[in-house]
Amino acid sequence: MSRAGYVPLGERMATASEPLLRTLVRLPLLRWFFNTLGRFAISGRGAVVLVPYAWLLLFFAIPFVIVLKISLADQVIAQPPYTALVQWTEDTYLQIKLNLGNYLFLVQDALYWKAYLNSVKIAFISAFVCLLIGYPMAYAMARAEESWRNVLLMLVVLPFWTSFLLRVYAWIGILNNTGLINNWLIAAGIIDEPITMIRTNFAVYIGIVYSYLPFMILPLYSTLEKLDNTLLEAAADLGCRPFEAFLTITLPLSMPGVVAGFSLVFIPALGEFVIPDLLGGKDSLMIGHVLWDEFFANRAWPVASAVAIAMLTLVLLLMAGQRKLEEKAETAA
Amino acid sequence: MKQKSWFLRGALALGFAFLYLPILSLVVYSFNDNKLVTVWSKFSVKWYGVLLQDEPILSAAWLSLKIAFMNATLAVILGTLVALALARFGAFRGRALLSSLATAPLVMPEVITGLSLLLLFVAMEQFIGWPAGRGTLTIVIAHATFSMSYVAVIVQSRLTGMDVSIEEAALDLGAKPAKVFMVITLPIIAPALLSGWLLAFTLSLDDLVIASFVSGPGSTTLPMVIYSKVRLGLSPEINALATLLVGFVSIAVLGAGLLMARQERLRQRDVQMAIAGNK
Numbered sequence: 210m211s212r213a214g215y216v217p218l219g220e221r222m223a224t225a226s227e228p229l230l231r232t233l234v235r236l237p238l239l240r241w242f243f244n245t246l247g248r249f250a251i252s253g254r255g256a257v258v259l260v261p262y263a264w265l266l267l268f269f270a271i272p273f274v275i276v277l278k279i280s281l282a283d284q285v286i287a288q289p290p291y292t293a294l295v296q297w298t299e300d301t302y303l304q305i306k307l308n309l310g311n312y313l314f315l316v317q318d319a320l321y322w323k324a325y326l327n328s329v330k331i332a333f334i335s336a337f338v339c340l341l342i343g344y345p346m347a348y349a350m351a352r353a354e355e356s357w358r359n360v361l362l363m364l365v366v367l368p369f370w371t372s373f374l375l376r377v378y379a380w381i382g383i384l385n386n387t388g389l390i391n392n393w394l395i396a397a398g399i400i401d402e403p404i405t406m407i408r409t410n411f412a413v414y415i416g417i418v419y420s421y422l423p424f425m426i427l428p429l430y431s432t433l434e435k436l437d438n439t440l441l442e443a444a445a446d447l448g449c450r451p452f453e454a455f456l457t458i459t460l461p462l463s464m465p466g467v468v469a470g471f472s473l474v475f476i477p478a479l480g481e482f483v484i485p486d487l488l489g490g491k492d493s494l495m496i497g498h499v500l501w502d503e504f505f506a507n508r509a510w511p512v513a514s515a516v517a518i519a520m521l522t523l524v525l526l527l528m529a530g531q532r533k534l535e536e537k538a539e540t541a542a
Numbered sequence: 543m544k545q546k547s548w549f550l551r552g553a554l555a556l557g558f559a560f561l562y563l564p565i566l567s568l569v570v571y572s573f574n575d576n577k578l579v580t581v582w583s584k585f586s587v588k589w590y591g592v593l594l595q596d597e598p599i600l601s602a603a604w605l606s607l608k609i610a611f612m613n614a615t616l617a618v619i620l621g622t623l624v625a626l627a628l629a630r631f632g633a634f635r636g637r638a639l640l641s642s643l644a645t646a647p648l649v650m651p652e653v654i655t656g657l658s659l660l661l662l663f664v665a666m667e668q669f670i671g672w673p674a675g676r677g678t679l680t681i682v683i684a685h686a687t688f689s690m691s692y693v694a695v696i697v698q699s700r701l702t703g704m705d706v707s708i709e710e711a712a713l714d715l716g717a718k719p720a721k722v723f724m725v726i727t728l729p730i731i732a733p734a735l736l737s738g739w740l741l742a743f744t745l746s747l748d749d750l751v752i753a754s755f756v757s758g759p760g761s762t763t764l765p766m767v768i769y770s771k772v773r774l775g776l777s778p779e780i781n782a783l784a785t786l787l788v789g790f791v792s793i794a795v796l797g798a799g800l801l802m803a804r805q806e807r808l809r810q811r812d813v814q815m816a817i818a819g820n821k
Contacts, residue, residue: 253720258634261624261690265643268687272658275665289664342560345553352550361554363799368561370791372748374765375784378772379564382571385776388580389567422561473649480651482751487772497653504657504755514661517654524651 273521280514281307291511311515321499325519328495331410331485332478335417339425339474340467342418347429347466348459351436362430369423377416377487384412384488408490416484421477425470432466433459464538472531476524496520565788572781579776589782596779599767606764609678610746613685617742618735620686621693626723628694629701647688648695656755659684663756676758684756685746692745693738700734701727733802740798744791 282291283306292306315321350361368376383389384406391403406412436459444454480497489495496516504513571579575586593599624644628637647655663673663680673679708730712722728735750765757763771777 254631257623258627258631258636258640261620261627261644262636262640264620264687264690265640268659268662268683269643269647272662275661276654276658279661289668342553342557345550346557349547349550349554359799359803363795364558365561367792367795368565370744370795371565371788372765372768372784374748374750374768374772375568375780375787376564378768378776378780378784379568381772382580382776382781383564383567385580387578392580419560419564422557476649477651480653482653483769497651500653500657501751510661513657517657520651521654524649524654528646528649 276514276517276521279511280311280518281309282511282514283308283310284509284511289510290508308511311511312519314512315515315519320494321496321516321519324494324496324499325523327493328479328481328497329523331413331417331493331495332475332481335414335421335478336425336471336475338414338418339422340471343422343425343429343470344467347426347433350426350430351433358434365423365426365430373420374483376420377484380412380416380419380488381407384415407488410489410493412488412490413485413493416488417474417478417481420484421474424473424477428469428473429463429466432463432469436462462542465535465542468531468534468538472527476527476531479524479527480520565784568781568784569788572778572785574778574781577778579778579781589778590786593779593782593786598762599764599779599783602762602764602767605678605761606747609681609685609763610743612682613689613746614739614742616682616686617689617693618739621690621738621742622697622731622735624690624694625697625701629698644691644694647691650688652749652751653755655688656684656752659687659752660755676756677761680756680758681753681761681763684752685742685749688752689742689745692741693735696738696741697731697734700731704730733805737798740794 279291282293284290285292292308346365350358350365353361381388385391386403386405386407388407390406391400394400395403440458440462441454444458445451449457479495480500481495482497482501485493485495485498486501497520500513500516500520503509503516571582572589573585573587574582575588576583624640627634628641628644631637659680660676663676666672667674673683704727709722709726712726713719717725748765749763750769753763754766754769757766768780768783771780
């Protein structure tokens with residue numbers, strides 16, 4: 210069999226790098242490393258698991274314990290600005306001081322309540338609008354000609370590669386009182402006074418939907434693409450109208466994608482800071498912004514930590530709920 | 543059975559218009575001579591000149607590129623290890639925990655990740671004296687912690703998609719696992735590693751919130767500079783910066799896409815020829 214002078218990329222790389230890799234595998238240093246690991250009864254296999262495990266525990270899990278600890282501390286003017294929970298008093302007694310005041314503060318002050326509920330509302334509505342826009346797009350992409358699908362997919366992903374901050378910035382120029390929409394509407398003689406769009410909840414919705422839309426489309430597309438077309442053909446043969454077939458077949462079967470897309474938008478949007486900060490107004494205060502202000506403007510580390518714990522609880526509950534829903538959707542599909 | 547529905551086509555067109563018009567407006571108005579960004583006067587490239595002489599932006603961009611490079615390299619190593627453990631090691635103790643630890647950063651709100659990492663760094667400095675102060679190192683660690691999850695997802699899907707029998711054959715012939723990985727697995731998953739690296743690079747280059755928490759004096763990244771400018775209002779210089787970035791990304795992504803499409807075509811031709819050869 211002739212091979213038309215073509216060698217696959219992977220093979221070419223392997224041939225080129227083989228001598229290098231061979232020395233690498235035999236490198237004394239590497240051997241010493243594995244031997245040392247072996248002495249502690251850790252195989253190379255064990256190291257593969259242990260290294261990322263240790264990293265994630267240290268830099269992802271343990272920090273939450275520290276946040277919890279500091280959320281129970283008192284605010285003091287010092288560096289760092291909080292008290293220690295556990296202290297030796299007169300060198301004999303171990304004293305543990307827990308301060309629930311920060312949480313009490315969150316419950317009593319209406320600002321936090323409002324920001325908390327507002328975040329849930331804004332994230333939910335944005336995720337829902339994303340679904341309304343993203344579903345038809347994902348559906349159209351999944352039904353497009355095969356040769357077009359990858360191009361369309363790339364077009365969905367491409368904005369994601371450009372700076373998020375700059376894409377939000379673009380909307381300031383569009384929605385401003387002296388922005389593009391108002392300029393055009395005034396020039397066209399449709400309105401005389403600019404419509405206030407910037408610094409409103411409307412602008413925040415647009416910002417979130419715009420930034421998170423790819424996260425909705427991608428999981429939807431991947432479930433819709435795998436959909437078995439013969440089911441729809443069978444339904445059509447049996448006299449089912451297309452819309453009815455969509456409601457009874459396509460929609461239920463795509464539920465795993467809907468759940469995945471919805472949570473990929475909803476959960477990160479809850480803690481969004483940049484969008485409400487740049488596009489939002491007084492009544493679009495979100496919990497992520499409150500945390501930022503407590504930390505950077507007020508230097509209230511314990512309160513910021515309490516806000517983070519309150520947010521984290523919600524996020525973990527949502528993630529657990531998402532897993533349940535996904536399992537349910539999978540079994541139903 | 544491909545139905546041409548006007549509704550679907552319209553939805554697709556409107557959706558892409560929604561995704562691309564704002565970016566297009568940034569690009570168009572970056573060539574505007576007027577200091578008022580949204581009021582068109584005449585074509586000019588003067589804001590690019592201003593941008594290229596803006597020392598704070600340039601040094602922040604250089605720092606961001608360095609951080610992104612280190613982050614991407616670290617994230618690819620860690621993410622690949624996670625992917626290997628999850629895709630190849632079957633059931634082991636702690637697998638479920640590793641899997642949720644590795645996917646949670648994908649949805650974790652950035653303010654929480656940022657705050658918790660900063661508090662960790664402060665506590666570590668207090669007790670063991672490392673890392674001393676905050677800056678480039680702490681930003682790289684923070685970025686790698688969330689980018690490795692993205693890499694793990696990409697590499698894991700490639701690992702589960704590839705033919706395991708090649709690895710098994712090499713093992714049967716007496717190759718050590720480390721060698722099998724270097725000589726067989728690594729070249730096959732190379733495209734996934736590359737796209738993971740690129741994604742980690744962009745994620746790091748783009749991050750404002752986490753970097754703001756864990757950076758120190760003297761380590762101001764590009765997004766931090768952009769944010770402080772943007773808060774004050776529109777600036778034609780930022781439009782010019784955005785245009786350069788969009789141009790760069792489009793060329794890179796289109797190039798990578800074309801390259802991959804070509805590889806795929808050649809691979810399929812190979813498969814067809816192999817089938818023809820067997821007959």
